[in-house]
Amino acid sequence: MAKPKKDGKRATGVQGKSGYLYIISYQHIMKDGVKVRQKQWISTGLKDTAENVKKASEMRARQLNTKHTDVSTDRNITLADYIDNFLNKKKREVSDTTSSSYFYRGNSIKEFFGDIKVKEITESMVECFLDELFEERHLQQRTVKDIKVLLSTILDKAVKEGIVAYNPAKEVVINKKLALKYAKEKNTEDEFFSYGEAQTFLDNIKELDCYEMYYVALFFGLRREELLGLRWSAIDFNSKTMSINHTVTKGMTVNYVNSTKTDASNREYPLTDEQIEMFRQLKTKEDFNRKLFGNCYIENEYIFKHANGKLFYPDYPTKTFKSLIIKMPALPQGITLHGLRSSCVSILVHQGMDVKSIQKWVGHADYETTLKIYAKVKDKEAKREISDKMTSVITLKEYTDHNIEQ
Known part of the structure; x- marks a missing residue:
């Protein structure tokens, strides 16, 4: 059985910790009236393997290149609070009817993830969430897809704001077997x-x-x-x-x-x-x-x-x-x-x-x-x-x- 890797640097701005890879960034904050440099650990959601180090480095590069990083954003924010902030801003951009549909989809996401922090969400969590929409709520594939799109859009914004290094919902696919199992027969x-x-x-x-x-x-x-x-x-x-x-x-x-x-x-x-x-x-x-x-x-x-x-x-x-x-x-x-x-x-x-x-x-x-x-x-x-x-x-x-x- 292979020994677990020791925590430490894997590449520029990328470190391994507890079996996973993190992007290291710094920001200046005021502490006791003095401006100090604070280290931040941003989860990539990737396991600490040689193959994933390159992916983590690419994520770091994208993060550094973004022009929309909001340093004032709370990087420990829960997904529920982040969704509320997102939807409140959306109210200014879309009709009330569209805003209402976002609200109900957002509630579905919040009910599952609760107070989990945005930076803690993984692909496996998203997969479990989508599966539950079929198995527990018996939603149809179109509805599940709409909810997934909203979640992915919200997490894309989190990437731009530097809360997470990658979007864990982006590569997740809907379980086709469950979609077929719970599909309602429809006679057009x-x-x-x-x-x-x-x-x-x-x-x-x-x-x-x-x-x-x-x-x-x-x-x-x-x-x-x-x-x-x-x-x-x-x-x-x-x-x-x-x-x-x-x-x-x-x-x-x-x-x-x-x-x-x-x-x-x-x-x-x-x-x-x-x-x-x-x-x-x-x-x-x-x-x-x-x-x-x-x-x-x-x-x-x-x-x-x-x-x-x-x-x-x-x-x-x-x-x-x-x-x-x-x-x-x-x-x-x-x-x-x-x-x-x-x-x-x-x-x-x-x-x-x-x-x-x-x-x-x-x-x-x-x-x-x-x-x-x-x-x-x-x-x-x-x-x-x-x-x-x-x-x-x-x-x-x-x-x-x-x-x-x-």
């Missing part, structure tokens, strides 16, 4: 309605108060934030148009914003006489509710809301839609509220509209997004057509109770 054909299924859905809810809201979502292919953001000022009864220029989003808080997701999302639709009458009826119903609730009515200019004027929480139409679908087992059970947007594309494809026109109608920012849904719809219709043709050629025998008895 369940993501949207065919034109017949869409009409069946509307027929089943025509007596409910939510009918108009889901009709508008389906007919115009609106996103949830656009649907909830519809205000009476967006409806021009004279020119018979509807403008999409305001959204309601859920991030760390509910936000009411005079902008859409992208420039392409800002659009105007022509309204038919029947649709104008529908909105008139909704306005009449609102006026009736205003009198019914009296001083308890909550004034606002949003179209889709509770009877007393209280605004829908962003999740309300999503959860209500899901509960309605469960009661209609003949319809695709995998469809979500956002699936009404894809269903709009499905119907337009069935009607022979070209991809570019569909893209403008639903407000997709890029051609590829529309094309993907277009391809799915065509694939679904092609399979149905093939099935019908095969059935006309290859027929089954007739099955009756008599056959079963025999």
Whole structure:
């Protein structure tokens, strides 16, 4: 059995200690009113072997070359505190919705690593963390990948600030076996309605108060934030148009914003006489509710809301839609509220509209997004057509109770 190496220098600025390699750096601090030179040990996470000495030297070179080292950063900071600092700065750079997604991913990381210091994190720790996301929380591969990307981004920043010499998350790969084991079966054909299924859905809810809201979502292919953001000022009864220029989003808080997701999302639709009458009826119903609730009515200019004027929480139409679908087992059970947007594309494809026109109608920012849904719809219709043709050629025998008895 080989004897462990003695602690000591391995290369310029690289030393071995307790079986691992460290980069040695110095900074000047004030101590008792005197400026002194303080030695710092920065873990590389590499075992003390001859092969790793070169890697450690390369890490040291990258660290020395960086122009962004922040000497004021606490090099004993915990990962939890470092994530909080990172996310607080991110709030200034991204939308509230994006900040919210960072917040939840960051919490997942903090729950696992606790008060472990940034400089103590190793590749094996990151591997265990990613595996646990599958095994304990049963997250899907896309979600685990997003969390890993955030962790790696945060640790990249730690490298630039000189807290660690390398990013232990960078080379870690997601466990494919676990990803497959916990992957949920997904039928892409369940993501949207065919034109017949869409009409069946509307027929089943025509007596409910939510009918108009889901009709508008389906007919115009609106996103949830656009649907909830519809205000009476967006409806021009004279020119018979509807403008999409305001959204309601859920991030760390509910936000009411005079902008859409992208420039392409800002659009105007022509309204038919029947649709104008529908909105008139909704306005009449609102006026009736205003009198019914009296001083308890909550004034606002949003179209889709509770009877007393209280605004829908962003999740309300999503959860209500899901509960309605469960009661209609003949319809695709995998469809979500956002699936009404894809269903709009499905119907337009069935009607022979070209991809570019569909893209403008639903407000997709890029051609590829529309094309993907277009391809799915065509694939679904092609399979149905093939099935019908095969059935006309290859027929089954007739099955009756008599056959079963025999």
